[in-house]
Amino acid sequence: MxxxxxxxxxxxxxxxxxxxxxxxxxxxxxxxxxxxxxxxHAVKVDLPQNSQNKPNPVNAEKNKITINAAGEVAWNGAPVTEVTLRQYLDQSASMNPEPELHFQPAPDARYEAVDRTLAQIKRSAITKLGFIGNEQYRNDF
Structure with a gap:
């Protein structure tokens, strides 16, 4: 060729x-x-900035999750949803050093709510978890 x-x-x-x-x-x-x-092919948009400076809800030393009798979960005293709780747990797990997480369900809290919350804590790879408030029941058994 x-x-x-x-x-x-x-x-x-x-x-x-x-x-x-x-x-x-x-x-x-x-x-x-x-x-x-x-x-x-990007469209540049100027989004408004949040003018309020909210404090970080995740404490660098210790955080507390409580569950009341109605099954409502609270993070450091403020009620949270499951999605918000997961975000706080992931943020807490990524901190160095990792803050302590105290878990205190109410004595009459439903087991289902406690189990669901503990499953979320386990999925978030938290290593410093402590159960508090159980010492008041040590003489009952």
Whole structure:
């Protein structure tokens, strides 16, 4: 394909060799593709900033999770949802050194709520967990 002669062996070649031309064109095409700037399709939006400086709900030394008789979970005295509790636990687990986590369910709290909360604590990889308030029942058993 690259070599073609005339009708006789002594005649000059009449066709141009296209292989080097195609190679050069492919190299140039690749060079142009590489040098094209990447198109970003982003819309820049100026979002309003929160002007209130809320204190961090995760204490650096110790935090307390309580569960009342109705099954409501509270983080350091403030009621929280399951999603918010998970965020606080993940934030607490990522701190160095990790703060202590005190867990205090009410004596008449439902086992289901306590179990669900303990499962969340376990999934968040908390290593410093302590049960408090149980010492008042030590003589009952």
């Amino acid at each position: 690259a070599m073609s002669g005339g009708k006789e062996d002594g005649d000059p070649m009449m066709e141009m060799n296209m292989t080097p031309l195609i190679d050069v064109l492919l190299v140039l095409l690749i060079m142009f593709i590489i040098t094209i700037p990447i198109q970003t």
